[in-house]
Each structure stands twice: as structure tokens, then as C-alpha cells.
Amino acid sequence: MLLTSSSFKRNVRRKLADPSLQRNMKRFGGRFVEARAAVMTEVDNLEEIRIAAAAIRDRSLANLDSYLMEFEAQAQARGTQVHWAETAQDVNRILIGIARANGVRKIVKSKSMVSEESGLNDAVAAAGMQAIETDLGEYILQLAEEPPSHIIAPAIHKSVEEVAELFSEKHHTPRQTDIPALCREAREQLRPHFLSADMGVSGGNFLIAETGSVVIVTNEGNGRMVTTLPRIHVAITGIEKVLPTLNDFSTVVRLLTRSATGQSITNYVSMLTGPRRDGDRDGPEQSHIILVDSGRSRLLGTELQQALRCIRCGACMNHCPVYQNIGGHAYGWVYPGPIGAVLTPSYVGLENALDLPQASTLCGACQVVCPVKIPLPELMRVLREKSFRQGLRPWHERWSILLWRSAAERPWLYAWATRLAVRVLRRLAGKDRLLHRLPGLDGWTEGRDMPAPSSRTFRDLYRKRHS
Amino acid sequence: MKVGLFVTCLVDMMRPRIGFAALKLLEQAGCTVVVPQQQTCCGQPGFNSGDRESGRAMARRFLKEFEGFEYVVAPSGSCTGMIRCHYAELFPEDPALQARLDALSSRTYELTQFLTDVLQVKLADSGFSGTCTYHDSCSGLRELGVKQQPRSLIAQIPGAQLHEMDKPEVCCGFGGTFSVKLGDIATRMADNKCQDALASGADTIVGGDLGCLLNIEGCLRRLGDPRTRVLHVAEVLAGPEPEEG
Secondary structure, three states: OOOEEEEEHHHHHHHHOOHHHHHHHHHHHHHHHHHHHHHHHHOHHHHHHHHHHHHHHHHHHHHHHHHHHHHHHHHHHEEEEEEEEHHHHHHHHHHHHHHHHHHOOEEEOOOHHHHHHOOHHHHHOOOOOOOEEEEEEHHHHHOOOOOOOOOOOOOOOHHHHHHHHHHHHHHHHOOOOOOHHHHHHHHHHHHHHHHHHOEEEEEEEEEOOOEEEEEEEEEEEOOHHHOOOOOEOOOOOOOOEEEEOOHHHHHHHHHHHHHHHOOOOOOOOEEEEEEEEEOOOOOOEEEEEEEEOOOOHOOOHHHHHHHOOOOOOOOHHHHHHHHHHHOHHHOOOOOOOHHHHHHHHHHHHHHHHHHHHOOOOOOOOOHHOOOOOOOHHHHHHHHHHHHHHHHOHHHHHHHHHHHHHHHHHHHHHHHHHHHHHHHHHHHHOOOOOEEEEOOOOOOHHHHOOOOOOOOOOOOHHHHOOOO | EEEEEEOOHHHHHHHHHHHHHHHHHHHOOOOOOOOOOOOOOOOOHHHOOOOHHHHHHHHHHHHHHOOOOOOOEEEOOOHHHHHHHEEEEEEOOOOOHHHHHHHHHEOOOOOHHHHHHOOOOOOOOOOEEEEEEEEHHHHHHHHHOOOOOHHHHHHOOOEEEEEOOOOOOOOOOOOOHHHHHHHHHHHHHHHHHHHHHOOOOOOOEEEEOOHHHHHHHHHHHOOOOOEEEEHHHHHHHOOOOOOOO
């Protein structure tokens, strides 16, 4: 996917000024939050399950190598071909290789964010094949030629009216705004593709080491069709998605669906274990899995390893007041919101996504709802420290911090400097005791006034009172 | 009971009357309050901007100024959160120092928390009159669990009525240096907060952190509202301070 994280601030300004995005975010923004809150009341030991789920994810990551080897052995024993992709480019190369070897011309896809990392659809098209997204949201975006803006609700930035417009234009059908009718329209368009595709590509929510299974958690029937109808199925997922056992999965999935869409369980939970066997009535002739590293293993053994616990529920972005206001596209890559602010710089390089770890007030709303207790504010701070240490932040920011620190370490200097600052600020303020413009703090005063200091410093007033 | 008052850098510079209000509340509750004159800042602005050394330097300074007190109180959930949740972890190489910081941190309280949880205070009528809506500042709420304390204290003031706003727990967009670095987003978040606060019908927006209050007040004034008061909870509880000069 095209990386625009380095122009985050520009993206933000555009998104804040986009009335339709703002309207759509307001309309849908609170829905997941409310649904999650409601469904969590049916879990009486939520905190215990979160602790258990975080421990399961930590155990998976601490022994990632052995669980992956176990997964590979079990998957192979059941007839799945396992491929290892070190980079995003490897993903495309491997997939196109499988497709070419089997004379594939048409691919149907269910949702896969990992395939967005490598820009798979473009690569497939460049190789002369057709890839069709069949998740409703992803299908809409493929028609609109836009990237997803949310990891589980990719078209959340679009309104029904916009989708109606798009369908009518692309399908040459009468415009309709009834949601079931729009779904039916998409289904009618997609059905022939399901039946004529040579290959189905899916993501994978989890890998089960003890059985070699890929698990897909979905709400639309497209996932089942993509993974069973075409003669070849390829699942693409990150190496961190492995869970040791089915038991572990049963713990984690209780949190995944509730945290994501606020459902006790999704419409479909598919466990795919190998290709069609003798006597099976359906299923693919070939089953492949591409295990993707693409920057993940670099996080192992560092403080950022905790980010690899992520089970991609999207709760952190749903609850993030920054995300709610700017939407997912502003983040400029595959993963938006707080988890994106940690993963994007980690995967594509901090220097290419410098503003993302700063794009949070560290309010902590994400950490409170994260089902696997990823300390997202702390991880954003770790990346801020890295930026500061490596001198990647603007010089004026660095110098202000260093000046502040060196004054704060010297109380006499601090007292003098603050006394002076208070005087200057009071003089600059108008009769209304507000600063409407303050050079150096334009970031504040462009949108808000800065209330002026109300008096002398507390330190000076206190000394006067007690002398 | 000997209490050290950590005024905080923002109160020191921008709204000294909040410091005096806190002082008054603590003294009225029977505490002997000392304000160490060498205190400066908790270090959070630097720490959250990626300068870990800011945090370490200020943690050492804080220890030096406040270790001798039975309790330390600050009129800020954010600074208290910095002290209680982050100071000790800044010194993984020095367990002895960590232990001292842990001990001091556990005696450090946000003002409303101290007044209710430790002192179980009965407040005198401050003479405040108005309808308040309370904004839960993030660090106080999520790092310290400050939620009911300020509300139960406000409920003790006869002239104060509490009207809850929609989504009081959503961040106002201050976030320290965030408010300057990503001012566009901060402004939009503050706008949303002001709208929710005003929709409550209250004439006074109250909070426990001056950073948030400056952000909210600055936004309200820019939106052309000169009337709605924005006050620190200590000001509501202690009543109006004489003009500071």
C-alpha cells in the first residue's frame, strides 16, 4: 500500500476539512463503542480473561520459533503447503508464483490486511491476473479505488449514499439506498466471480500450532466461499498470529469478537485444516499458507514486542478520540489508530512515520479496552524516545525540551525564567486576558486562544504572603 | 499531618489561585502544609516528548524536595499520575532509588483523592454558586481512578449543582505538547468537548487539571463564549480567592 504517513499533518488537515468524512465518522463513530460496552456486560470475569489472553499471546511470542515450526509440521502433515515470506515483496512473489504454476487467471479475495501491506492486488494485476475483493467493505473500496480506513470496517468512512452512488455508477444499475438491496446487488455482482475463480486468497486471524489450522473469524459468507469454492486456497497472515492450542483460541476468540464488533460471536468462525480430503464434498484441491514476517521479527525481544500481541479487533481505534476525528486514511498506511501509530513506524521505519507516535494525547482510552492489554501509550512513548534519541524530531522541539529541562533542574533559573515569561505573556494579552496569537505556539493559537497567566507566579505570591 | 504541596508548573505560572485554593482546603482540613520553594515541574512534558532524562532529572528533584513529608498533594491528576505511575520505572538500574521513589509515590495524592480517600473531609461552604459539569481528565481517571471523588466533594457545596455532560471521560485534546504539535486535532477535540459541556446546560466547566482547563477555556473563548466559567475543582471547593494582583 502506498505509504503517506510522512505527510500525516497534511493528511490530517485535509481530513478535518472533509465534511462528508466528518459526517460519516460522527454517524458511525460511537456505534462500535456502544456495542462493545453492551456485550461486555455478559462477561462476568472480563479482567481475568484479558489477563489470560495477554498471557497466551505472550507465551506464543516468547516461543514463536517453536510454535511456528510446530504449525508448519502439523499443516504439512495435513497437506497444506507452507511458504515463508520475509518481506512484503516476497508475499507477492510467492503468491504470483503459486498462481502461475497453476494457470490461475482469476482470484477472489476475502479480507486480508496483510495483503494490503504488500499491495497484493496491484502486483497481481501487473502480473496479468485479476483479483476481486469479496468482503463487502473491501469490494466497495476496490470499486472506489481507495485503501481501507479501518481494519475490521474498511469502508467505515463512506456513507450509504456514497456507496449507492458508487454502485450505480460502476454497476450501471439504478441508484438504491436500501442497505439490504445494496448487499444483494453486491452479491449478484460477486456470485459469478466466486464460481469462475481459480484461486481464493484469505487472511488468517489465527494459526493453531497443534493442528496446523488457519482460523478465520468473519461476518459475511464470502470467507467460506473464497476458502472452499476455488480449486486453490492461499491464506496470508503474519507470523505473530500463531496460538499454541485450540484451547488458547477459545479463550482469545471470546474477546476478539466482543472487542471488535460487540458480538458474542461472529456469524462465521472457520477453521481450515488442509485441502479437500477423499470423501470431502467441498474444499480446495490445494491449500497454501504464506507466513509473513515483513518487520515483525524485528520487534521480538524489544519493548515493542508487546504490540505483536495484537489480535486486530480494532477496539483501540474505535475508542481513540484522535482516530474518531481524523479517520483511518490520515495515518497513511495499512494500520490506523493507536496500534497503527506503533506498528507503522516499526514496520516501515520510524523516519517514514515520524508523526504517528506523536498522534496521541496518551489519554489511555486504547489501553483500557485492548483485549490483550497492550500498553499502547507506553509503546508510543518508547517510539517518541527513539525519535528524540536519534535526533529525528525538529530542532526547535528538541531545543525547547532541553531548555525546559535545564531550567527545571535549576530552581533559581526556573524561578527567574517563569517570572519573566509570566510578565511577557501578561503584557502580550489583550484586555480580555487572552492571547490570540503567540509566535512559537501557533499550533495552539491557530485554533484556540491561550488564556494569559492570571497573576504573578505562585512562587512569588507565596513568598510575599509569608514574608 | 504534615503535607507537602506540589503546586505544579502550570498552576505556578498560569493560575496561582488554584495553588492557594488547594492550600486553603488542606489547611482547613487540619493539615500543616509546606510548599517547598525549590520545586519546579514533574518532568512530564519532556518525558512524554521522548526525553526520558527530563523524567529522571525531575524525579530526583521531586525526591529531594518531598521525601521528608508524610504526604504529598498536587492539584493535578496528570502530574500525580506521572509521579505515581512512572517515576520508579525510570531507574531500572538503581533498585534502592526505585524503592525510595515507590515509597514516596505511594504517599503522593491528587488533591480530590486526598481530601476524600485520606482525609474524608467535611467541607465548609465555599460560597460557590452555579451549575457545574465535570470533565474527567485522562491521567487522573485512567492512571489514578479519580472519578467519584471530585463529584462527591462538589456535592458538599450547597450552591453547586452537578449536570453531567455526555462523554465526560473523552479526552479534551490537551495532551501536553500534543496541543501544540498537533494543534489541528487538539482544537477539534476541544471543540467537541466544549459542545458536550455546553449541552449539559451548566454555567461552569470544572476539572482537576489546569492543562485541560486552559485548552477548554481557550477553545470556548475562540468560539465566542465569554461567559461560561472554566474552573479548577479546588476553586469551586475553596471559593473565590481575593484578586491576586
